[in-house]
Amino acid sequence: MSWITVVWSMITAACLSFAAVHLLVWLHSRDATANLLFAISAGAAGVLTMLELVAFRAVTPAAYGEALRWMHVSVAVVVIALVWFVRAYLGAGRLWLAWAITGLRALVLVPNFVAYPNATFGEITAVTSSSLLGDAVSVPVGEPNPWRALIQVGMLLLLIYVVDAAIGAWRRGNRRRGLTIGSAIVAAALLSAVNSQLMVLGLLPGPLTGLVFLIIVAAMGWELSLDLIRAGELARSLAESQQRVELVTRAADSGLWEWDIERDEVWLTEGVRAWIGIDVSERVTLDRYLRQIQPDDREPTREAVFQAIEGGNEFRAEYRIATPDGRTRWISAQGMVLRGAGGKPVRLRGVAMDVTARKRAEAELELQRAGLARLQRASAVGQLSVMLAHELNQPLGAILRNAEAAELILQKEPPDLEQIRAIVADIHSDDQRAAEVINRMRALLRHRSPQLETMGLRDLITQVAALVRAELQARQATLDVSVPDDLPDIRGDRVHLQQVLLNLLLNSMEAARDLSEERRGLTVEARQRGDEQIEVAVRDRGPGFPIEGIANAFDPFVTTKIDGTGLGLAISKTIVEAHGGHIWAENNPQGGATVRFTLEAAHDRDTA
Known part of the structure; x- marks a missing residue:
C-alpha cells in the first residue's frame, strides 16, 4: 500500500x-x-x-x-x-x-x-x-x-x-x-x-x-x-454541588424544585421526592405532582401556579400531602417564574419547606389561645355577675308575684280566666327575658371553635350593649351607639367579636369610675374606611392611657388596674388580627381615650 x-x-x-x-x-x-x-x-x-x-x-x-x-x-x-x-x-x-x-x-x-x-x-x-x-x-x-x-x-x-x-x-x-x-x-x-x-x-x-x-x-x-x-468537569462539579445542596436542604427540612413549563417536567431534589413518595427514576409532570396533594389543597395550589405564570411571577402556596407511611405533611412552597424572549414563561423555580412542625405548633397555640380567651370571657362575665344576678332577679321576681296572684284568683268561684290569661302572658314574657340573659352568658362561656358568619355590626353592638346594660345602670354611666344605616356587614366569629367589644366597654367603664356622673358617657361608633374595611371606635372620657405606656397597651400582662390581669387588650388584639384587622389606642385631645379596630367588610350579605 x-x-x-x-x-x-x-x-x-x-x-x-x-x-x-x-x-x-x-x-x-x-x-x-x-x-x-x-x-x-x-x-x-x-x-x-x-x-x-x-x-x-x-x-x-x-x-x-x-x-x-x-x-x-x-x-x-x-x-x-x-x-x-x-x-x-x-x-x-x-x-x-x-x-x-x-x-x-x-x-x-x-x-x-x-x-x-x-x-x-x-x-x-x-x-x-x-x-x-x-x-x-x-x-x-x-x-x-x-x-x-x-x-x-x-x-x-x-x-x-x-x-x-x-x-x-x-x-x-x-x-x-x-x-x-x-x-x-x-x-x-x-x-x-x-x-x-x-x-x-x-x-x-x-x-x-x-x-x-x-x-x-x-x-x-x-x-x-x-x-x-x-x-465533564462542570458536570462533576455540579453533581458535587447538588450533593452539598441536598445535605443543606435536608438539614433545613427543605428542598428545591423546578418546573420546565414547555416540556411539562418537574425536577425535584431527592428530599422532596422522599416527602411525597415519588421514585427517583420516575418522570414527574405538574399533574403527577399535584395528585400527591390532598384534594382540599390541590385546586388552590394549581390556581396559585397559573396565577404566577399569567403575570404574577411570584408563587406561594401551602398544602398538605399524604406521605407513603400514611402521615400528613405540610409543605410551604414559594418560587419565581423565569421568562424567555417576549416574556414567555419558561420555568418556575423555587424551594419547598416542610412546615409540619410549625403547623402543629400553630394549632396547639390556637388551642391555648382559645382556652385563654374563654377564661378571659369567664372573667369578664364574672365582673358582670352581680349586675347580671340583679337583672335576672327582676323577671324571676315578677314571675313569682304573678304566680302568687294567679293562685289567689284560682281560689275564687268562679275564677277570672281573663286575668289568668294575662298573668300567664306576663309569666311567659318574664321567662323569655330571663332566658335571654342566661343565653347571652352561655354564648360567651361556651367552649367552641371559631365559626365565621356574615353579620350586621349594629346587631353585634346591640347584643353587647344588652350584656352591659345592668353594669351601666349600676355605675350610672351611659352608652351612645352610632352606626350608619348603610354600613356594610362584616364577616367573623360572633362570640369572639362580642368579647372584643365587651373588653373595651368594661375597660372604659372602669376608666370612668371616679369621674362625675356627667362625664361617665361612653360612645361606640362605626364607619366605613374605603371599600374593604369597617372601623369601630370605643371612646370614654376618663384619664386616658399613660403616654409612656400607650405603645405597649396591647402587650400581655400590661395593665393599669390594681386587680387587672393584663390579658383583655392582648386577647382583643389577637382576635382582631385573626379577623384580618388592626387595633390601636389613642388619647383624646379633650381627655379620655379611644380604642379603634378595623374589620373586613363582607360585600356578600347572603353568605351567612
Whole structure:
C-alpha cells in the first residue's frame, strides 16, 4: 500500500471520527448547534479527502474532472458549515457576510455541473504523472475556468468574515477561541488558495485539500474537545454541588424544585421526592405532582401556579400531602417564574419547606389561645355577675308575684280566666327575658371553635350593649351607639367579636369610675374606611392611657388596674388580627381615650 493511500485514509478516518463524535453530542443535546455544524464540516472534509485520493489515481482527463467536480460539492459544504459554525461558536460574525458567502458558494456549483467539467477547469486536456511522497499521482493539465473568480471572491469574503468574527470574539472575552479558530481558518484558506493556483499551473498534483482542511478540523475539534472536557468537569462539579445542596436542604427540612413549563417536567431534589413518595427514576409532570396533594389543597395550589405564570411571577402556596407511611405533611412552597424572549414563561423555580412542625405548633397555640380567651370571657362575665344576678332577679321576681296572684284568683268561684290569661302572658314574657340573659352568658362561656358568619355590626353592638346594660345602670354611666344605616356587614366569629367589644366597654367603664356622673358617657361608633374595611371606635372620657405606656397597651400582662390581669387588650388584639384587622389606642385631645379596630367588610350579605 502506498504512502499516499495510507496518509489520505488516515486523514479521512480522523475527519469522520470527529464527525461521528460530535454528531452524537448533538443528538444527546439538540441545542449544541456548533457541534452539529462541526460534524457536517468534518464529515464533508473526510469525503473531500477520499475524492482527492480518487483524483490522484485518475488515468483520464474525464475521470479527474469528475472527481474534481464532486470535490467542489464537498468544499461548498465545508465552507458553508464553517461559516455558520463560526457564528454559532464564537457568537460573532456579520450576518450579511455569512449569507453572501453561503450564496456565492452555492452559485459556484452552477458552472460546476452545468457549463463546464468543473468549477476549476474550463477543460482538462491531459493528465500527466508526478511524484508525491514517493508515489506516482495524476496531475491535470488544462484551461482555467473563468468562474474561478467566484471562488476567489468567496475566499476573500471568508477571510474578511473570519477575521471580523475573531476580533469580535476577542473583544467579548473569548480570546483563545477567537485566536485558535480564526488563525486556523485564515491559514487554511490562504494555503488552499495557493495550492489551487499551483494545481492550475501544473506545479501540484492537486489542491491537497485533505491536508488543508485537516488544519481547520483539528483546530475546531481541539476547541470543542476542550469544551467537552470542561463540560465533564462542570458536570462533576455540579453533581458535587447538588450533593452539598441536598445535605443543606435536608438539614433545613427543605428542598428545591423546578418546573420546565414547555416540556411539562418537574425536577425535584431527592428530599422532596422522599416527602411525597415519588421514585427517583420516575418522570414527574405538574399533574403527577399535584395528585400527591390532598384534594382540599390541590385546586388552590394549581390556581396559585397559573396565577404566577399569567403575570404574577411570584408563587406561594401551602398544602398538605399524604406521605407513603400514611402521615400528613405540610409543605410551604414559594418560587419565581423565569421568562424567555417576549416574556414567555419558561420555568418556575423555587424551594419547598416542610412546615409540619410549625403547623402543629400553630394549632396547639390556637388551642391555648382559645382556652385563654374563654377564661378571659369567664372573667369578664364574672365582673358582670352581680349586675347580671340583679337583672335576672327582676323577671324571676315578677314571675313569682304573678304566680302568687294567679293562685289567689284560682281560689275564687268562679275564677277570672281573663286575668289568668294575662298573668300567664306576663309569666311567659318574664321567662323569655330571663332566658335571654342566661343565653347571652352561655354564648360567651361556651367552649367552641371559631365559626365565621356574615353579620350586621349594629346587631353585634346591640347584643353587647344588652350584656352591659345592668353594669351601666349600676355605675350610672351611659352608652351612645352610632352606626350608619348603610354600613356594610362584616364577616367573623360572633362570640369572639362580642368579647372584643365587651373588653373595651368594661375597660372604659372602669376608666370612668371616679369621674362625675356627667362625664361617665361612653360612645361606640362605626364607619366605613374605603371599600374593604369597617372601623369601630370605643371612646370614654376618663384619664386616658399613660403616654409612656400607650405603645405597649396591647402587650400581655400590661395593665393599669390594681386587680387587672393584663390579658383583655392582648386577647382583643389577637382576635382582631385573626379577623384580618388592626387595633390601636389613642388619647383624646379633650381627655379620655379611644380604642379603634378595623374589620373586613363582607360585600356578600347572603353568605351567612
